[in-house]
Amino acid sequence: MLRVCKVKLGRAPRQEEKLRRVLGLCCDLYNAALQQRREAWSRQRTSLTYYDQCKDLTQLRADDEDYRNLPAQMTRATVLQRVAAAIEGFFRRCKRGEKPGFPRFRSRNRFDTLVFTTQDWRIEGKKLILKIGKDPIVLQMRNSIHRQEEIKGLRIVRGATRWWAHFLIDIGPAP
Secondary structure: OEEEEEEEEOOOHHHHHHHHHHHHHHHHHHHHHHHHHHHHHHHHOOOOOHHHHHHHHHHHHHHOHHHHOOOHHHHHHHHHHHHHHHHHHHHHHHHHOOOOOOOOOOOHHHOOEEEEOHHHEEEEOOEEEEOOOOOOEEEEEOOOOOOOOEEEEEEEEEOOOOEEEEEEEEOOOOO
């Protein structure tokens, strides 16, 4: 069973700017992936899968310096899985006869979460170090995390006034 442990992050303007830039790149990639799925259906009547878009992401990472600096696992988890889930939810609602609501494009103000797997970050004392690009992003944690359990993942979330780290912790089997 997984539990979320929220940790407040300190304010460092340069680090926040780097995170905003990464969020912007992920938002652009989300919108491009959604547009790619729409065009594939409208032009060729074929539906793209998550794996098709992962192959395209590999090509994009080879061609574009900005996306090459982003961790591949993080972009797949943050963007492509989110697009796939939105499309699956649309078809699930259509099948049930509910109001479907086709997935919409996101503005940069409405895209506020980065998802990391276990290898793209580390904790040293009260510092959270994210491996993004050549220079890692070092964030100061305001409160500590108790590490008795295994940490399965990390989400960095932009709130209204500050940034948060949400640690996904495995607390063992459900009672």
